[in-house]
Amino acid sequence: MRVDFTHETLPQRVVFASYEAAGHVADEVARLGAARPMVIAAEADSALADPLVAALPAAVRHTEVVMHVPADVAERARAAAKRHDADVLVSVGGGSTTGLAKAVALTTGLPIVAVPTTYAGSEATNVWGLTEDGRKTTGVDARVLPRSVVYDASLLLSLPVPLSVASGLNALAHCVDSMWAPRVDPIDQALALEGIRALRQGLPEVVRDPQGIEGREQTLYGAYLAAVAFASAGSGLHHKICHVLGGMYNLPHAQTHAVVLPYVLALNAPSVPDSEQRMAAAFGAASALEGLQRLREQVQAPRALRDYGLRESDLPAAVDAVLAAVPPHNPTPVTRADLEDLLRRAWNGGEPR
Incomplete structure (x- = not known):
C-alpha cells in the first residue's frame, strides 16, 4: 500500500510538568521578551491563576470570560489589552478562556501563553471562534495559535468529576x-x-x-x-x-x-x-x-x-x-x-x- 500525503506541523512550544506551572509560565513569558502580561482567567479560576500572576511582575488581570466567546466580550477584552499596553496574553482556564485570548490575538497579534485547566484542546489549534446573534463563526489563523502551552495536570485536580x-x-x-x-x-x-x-x-x-x-x-x-x-x-x-x-x-x-x-x-x-x-x-x-x-x-x-x-x-x-x-x-x-x-x-x- 502506497504512502502519499502532505502534513503540516504547527509551530508551538509545549512544556508538560505537574506542580510547576508558575515557574514555567514565567519562563515562557521571559522567552518571548514580554514585560507586560495580561492574564485572562475567569473569577472561578482565581485560585489557579493567583500563583501564576504572583510569578509575573506587572501582570494585569482580565476576568470577563463567557462561553462560546460572544463578540462583545471579545471587544472588551481587546480594549483592556490596549488600555494596559499588554505585550503578551496568558490564558488560564478552559476552552472559553483560551478562545477569548485567541479573539484578542486575532486582531492585535499579541502572543499567547496558554495554561489549560480542562481537556478542551483549543490551546493546540490555530482555530478561533466567535458567537454573535446566535451564530458561531469559526476560522483558522496563524496569529491565534499560542506560542507556548504549559500543561500542569495538578491544575486539573479541582476540576469536578462530571466536568x-x-x-x-x-x-x-x-x-x-x-x-x-x-x-x-x-x-x-x-x-x-x-x-x-x-x-x-x-x-x-x-x-x-x-x-x-x-x-x-x-x-x-x-x-x-x-x-x-x-x-x-x-x-x-x-x-x-x-x-x-x-x-x-x-x-x-x-x-x-x-x-x-x-x-x-x-x-x-x-x-x-x-x-x-x-x-x-x-x-x-x-x-x-x-x-x-x-x-x-x-x-x-x-x-x-x-x-x-x-x-x-x-x-x-x-x-x-x-x-x-x-x-x-x-x-x-x-x-x-x-x-x-x-x-x-x-x-x-x-x-x-
Whole structure:
C-alpha cells in the first residue's frame, strides 16, 4: 500500500510538568521578551491563576470570560489589552478562556501563553471562534495559535468529576473526528489513535481517583494529542454539528460534544472499516462503537441533549443549519433523514445506530 500525503506541523512550544506551572509560565513569558502580561482567567479560576500572576511582575488581570466567546466580550477584552499596553496574553482556564485570548490575538497579534485547566484542546489549534446573534463563526489563523502551552495536570485536580468526564470526551471527539476529517493524513490518524488509547486509560482513573495525578496526566496527554490531530485534520461532521448547536442554543460545549459523539461514530464507522478497526484496537474492543460505549458507561457520560437545554421544538431548525454545514467528503453521505434521526436520538439519549 502506497504512502502519499502532505502534513503540516504547527509551530508551538509545549512544556508538560505537574506542580510547576508558575515557574514555567514565567519562563515562557521571559522567552518571548514580554514585560507586560495580561492574564485572562475567569473569577472561578482565581485560585489557579493567583500563583501564576504572583510569578509575573506587572501582570494585569482580565476576568470577563463567557462561553462560546460572544463578540462583545471579545471587544472588551481587546480594549483592556490596549488600555494596559499588554505585550503578551496568558490564558488560564478552559476552552472559553483560551478562545477569548485567541479573539484578542486575532486582531492585535499579541502572543499567547496558554495554561489549560480542562481537556478542551483549543490551546493546540490555530482555530478561533466567535458567537454573535446566535451564530458561531469559526476560522483558522496563524496569529491565534499560542506560542507556548504549559500543561500542569495538578491544575486539573479541582476540576469536578462530571466536568472532567465531559471535557475528556470532548477531547475524544477530536480523536474520532480526526480519523476522517477533510485534511486527514496518516500522521493525524497516528496521533488520534494514541490519543484514544490515553483517554481510554486516563478518564476511568480520573473518575476512580479524582485527586490522583497519574490519571490526570494521562488524560491531559491524550487531550493534547487529540488537539494536535484535530488542528491538522480539520473539522469533521461531529464538530460541525456541535458548533451549530452551541452557537444557536448556547448549549454547554463539552457536554454537547460528549452526547453527540457516539451518534456520529455510529453513522460514519461502517463507511471506513479500516479506520474503524484501528479505533477499535485503540479502545481495546471488538468495535469502535462498543469501545466508546463501554468507556461512556465506565465514566457515566452525559447522555441526552435535552438535559442541557435543547428543546424538541429546536430540532427542525438545527437539522437545517447542520445540513448546510456538512463537510463535503464525510465518509457516509448525509441526508436530512440521517440528521433528523441522529439529532433526535442525541436529544432523547436513544441508542446510536
